[in-house]
Amino acid sequence: MTPKKPKSENSIVDIAKALGISPATVSRALNNNLRISEATRARVKEMAKEMGYRHNSMASSLRNRRSNIIGLIVPRISMYFHVFFITSLQRQLQAAGYNLMICQSNDSVSVEKELANTLYSARVDALVVSLTLYTENIAHFDGFLRQGIPLVFYDRVPTRRTEAYVIKGDDYRGGLLAGNHLIQAGCQRIAYISGPLSCSIYQERTRGFVDSLAKHHIPLRQEWIYYHELTAENAWDSLRKLFEGDIIPDGLFAANDTTAIAAVAFARERGIAIPDELKIVGYSNDPRAAIITPAITSIEQYPNDMADKVAETLINALQHRHTPSPNTIGEPLICPVDLVRRMTT
Structure with a gap:
């Protein structure tokens, strides 16, 4: 079976012939040129609608150098x-x-x-x-x-x-706020799960967090810092490693709320009481952080x-x-x- 040839679309010239006016007048009317009377503009637009005319915005943008x-x-x-x-x-x-x-x-x-x-x-x-x-x-x-x-x-x-x-x-300040808050809440053994340091936001959040711990003379355990894409699966992998030893964190700064939510679920599964045994700060103030139980402290980015x-x-x-x-x-x-x-x- 031979496929049907696509029907050619009506053009400005076709509209002009139907109305008995020039193509230039049709073009001006479609572009709301005030030199064309309101009545003519209305007639042109109605005919364009009846004929199924589609304005070629790409061609227009080439002429006007604006898309x-x-x-x-x-x-x-x-x-x-x-x-x-x-x-x-x-x-x-x-x-x-x-x-x-x-x-x-x-x-x-x-x-x-x-x-x-x-x-x-x-x-x-x-x-x-x-x-x-x-x-x-x-x-x-x-x-x-x-x-x-x-x-x-x-x-x-x-x-x-x-x-x-x-x-x-202000990701530096966000990291600083998270670290300061965990320390003020009584945390002494703070872990950190970050995104890759090739990304600007995680560079700055890390710098703020590290400066906060240094200012309060809280030791930063390198084995308690993880850098990876912040998915729930990666978070669970890191959390298992964080809590497999005899000494475990009492605070966690998660550089996004997906990781913080995973940490709440992990703590529930392991019977770790929040916030008594583990305090958590997330980042982004994702609406899910407010409705999960317990609701998660987070950094609002607006x-x-x-x-x-x-x-x-x-x-x-x-x-x-x-x-x-x-x-x-x-x-x-x-x-x-x-x-x-x-x-x-």
Whole structure:
């Protein structure tokens, strides 16, 4: 059986013939040009709807050198922080006339490179990126900088200076708050489960935590520190090792709430009383941390506030190039964090 040939789509010329007007008038009417009367614009749009006309936004963007599309690359869309960040950012950008094209790297550097090239070729007006756990060389974003396309790194940002905008949480203070709180709660034997140190957020959280212990003269046991991807499975592996000896921790700083939740489940299985025998601080203030029993003390990152800063920076860079920016290229804009105390401490 011979497949049917796809029916050709109606064009501006077809609409013009149907209405007995020029294609130029149709084009202006579809683009809401005020030189065309409101009545004519209404007639053109009604006919376009009847004929199933689809506006070619790609061709229009090539002519105008603007796509009104912002690219976004996130490590994993399922992560609590990014869920709230994306929702808030998309709402603000749409209100300003931009659409958000969301891509997921799955924490793969090679996928991140492919996505950067794809979004560059798609002529996005700007790009927002939270890097993978393992991205150290950011050369695959250089094309955006060379062409003057606004580039914003947020949350997981480059560990070296860049000419892009950088907006990040105060992860050093987050690590400091976690360590100080566990010590003030009476902990003397504190373990730490971190993400890979190739990632900026875990470098900073680790530095803050280590400085806190040093300030209070609490010994840091290297055998009680683990660096790996912060999945529930990895957390259980590390927790089994932490609690297999005669001397066990009385405090745990988990660098994300997935690990802290795993620690609560582990303690329940082993009959370890929380917070009497083990105190736990997580990170991100994932909603699950508040509803689990016992509810988990965590570091609040305020993803909506970070989205506000990213949106403000983008809109300023795209629409108000000659006014002062709330963010300076190359100088990180630091978003505050706070400790939310609950029943695990």
